[in-house]
Amino acid sequence: MSLDIDRIASLPQRLRNRAPRVHCLLNTVAQKLVADGLSALGIIPSMTSSADEVAHFARRADALLVNLGTSTPEMRRAIDIAVEAGTQAGRPFVLDPVKSYASPIRHDFALSLIANRPFAVKANAAEMADLQPAASKATAVVETGETDRITDGERTALIRNGHPWLAAVTATGCLAGALIAAAATVEDDPLLAGAGAMALIGVAAEMAAERSRGPGSFAMELLDALAAIDASDIHQRLKLTHG
């Protein structure tokens, strides 16, 4: 197989043209950076997790991000409501099972969400180890790391873009998950959506790092880079191989 690089490179432009709404069930630490990262690309974020109104927001959105970084009983209830309302309305959802290994409740809840067939699961190596083999039943799996590994069970893409400072800025991983959710609104192929989102943030990180002196300036430059990135940046810098 070979992936359609043009569809990966055109993702930022397609997102700007569509301006999709992404509703994020997200821990409070990450909300601001994720909202600003989405907004920099013209994506419209919303973030409420109140159980009595989240269904309205899920239906109004074009896609959902479900991030388990905060896992209170209220948040789990809101997530269940949002996923049900969103799924009934035909909205794809992306699962980011943050630190699923760190508490039994979070682990079990992640498995119950995977059973609802997310568009994609985005996880790091430790989370993937914790959730295998259930996660591989999701439509696509995006395993993040120095090399990002995106697979739909048949095809696999490896992306080697990015920068170490991404790990020093809290919520950039959460932003990657939100970008996959946004990508799902303009790209039906989960493998291309996952690869496109990881290429987008990885290349933007490289552009940002060239203008930065440390993680503080990098966080600022990353938003500027997401607002500026276009297909030619991705074509020029993409380090994609087939696994």
Place this chain on the structure above:
Amino acid sequence: MSLDIDRIASLPQRLRNRAPRVHCLLNTVAQKLVADGLSALGIIPSMTSSADEVAHFARRADALLVNLGTSTPEMRRAIDIAVEAGTQAGRPFVLDPVKSYASPIRHDFALSLIANRPFAVKANAAEMADLQPAASKATAVVETGETDRITDGERTALIRNGHPWLAAVTATGCLAGALIAAAATVEDDPLLAGAGAMALIGVAAEMAAERSRGPGSFAMELLDALAAIDASDIHQRLKLTHG
């Protein structure tokens, strides 16, 4: 009528001299930027929304911001307690009915707060459409947009300052609401307080945009501009007309 431009232009200096306390009932996404934006002007923010202590904070404050960006039952209860305690203590409150149109609970709650006669309601066009004509019973209405429209029912001011990047940085609208609440502590005329706050953030945004390359650097420069802005900046750049 003609508005007293000197009172609009002197707002940042009057805020720095007074250093008022503004207690903010605010969604978690927006808390940090609003706190930093207020602090940049010497205003003292507080943010707790715990029902069992919010009355103490409301009474200690000089003004309240009530922002409906997070509308859980606990938050609505905290808001009711804060508004009652604040009102009894003679503190003005400003209402920002974020996305009141997106859920019936939020819509109804916004109406119940408007019945408590806020100092001002700050809303965008979609929220104003949802809440009219109730909102126009508030002392002043600040309708934000490319042109901000501030009216007290008799007089109307139009302000055309600002920058498109304001929309790409989450919580700048919430900050505008908080600035109106702060303005209420130094300016009795709600029309001048609303116009002054919108001029302040709009002019600061223009100053910031001149030093920025994208929404990330703009967010940083906006705080520097709020710390630096003075009456001459506002006199020089203000685009005010009477509606």
Place this chain on the structure above:
Amino acid sequence: MSLDIDRIASLPQRLRNRAPRVHCLLNTVAQKLVADGLSALGIIPSMTSSADEVAHFARRADALLVNLGTSTPEMRRAIDIAVEAGTQAGRPFVLDPVKSYASPIRHDFALSLIANRPFAVKANAAEMADLQPAASKATAVVETGETDRITDGERTALIRNGHPWLAAVTATGCLAGALIAAAATVEDDPLLAGAGAMALIGVAAEMAAERSRGPGSFAMELLDALAAIDASDIHQRLKLTHG
């Protein structure tokens, strides 16, 4: 007595070598800056405050920060669980009794936590006045201000580093508390841990201020400075006297 300056100056390097985990029970306003400030030094933050999983996170961490900036009943319950689990697992905890004077519940809760013998209490002058003499029973007391005063009851260190812009950036005080908790994982002497953490943030603030034009750029530069600071920076700039 005289303090071992080398142990104060070597703190950033010792933190980078150890890469300790610090679990933070922290108000939502401050979470992002504290997480990024810790990460800039290679410290691994976690932030959940869900009562049903916080014990797992407390045991996995090397130290705890307990910050009372948000004091809901749920947060107080989570803090009690975390402190008990952490203490049983031998983890030091640092208490930051934010605005303990502002509500009776918060005041009483701060006293109950001090009775659990934190590694250190970090407080400003108003909080210290509210909590004396109970606070002085903690192993160490770090009273922050223009001059930071660190004492273990027998020895006292005064540190005059820092910059006024620290007060204009929300959560830098919370970050100082988190740095004391991190320091506790590499420095057994609470006086040296407290003095080292305050020297670290104070000197980093001075380095950042030299590159900044206002509180916005200062907040960004502070993170870059925390990532870059080394022993020679602290040796060069430290203003330490014995009180």
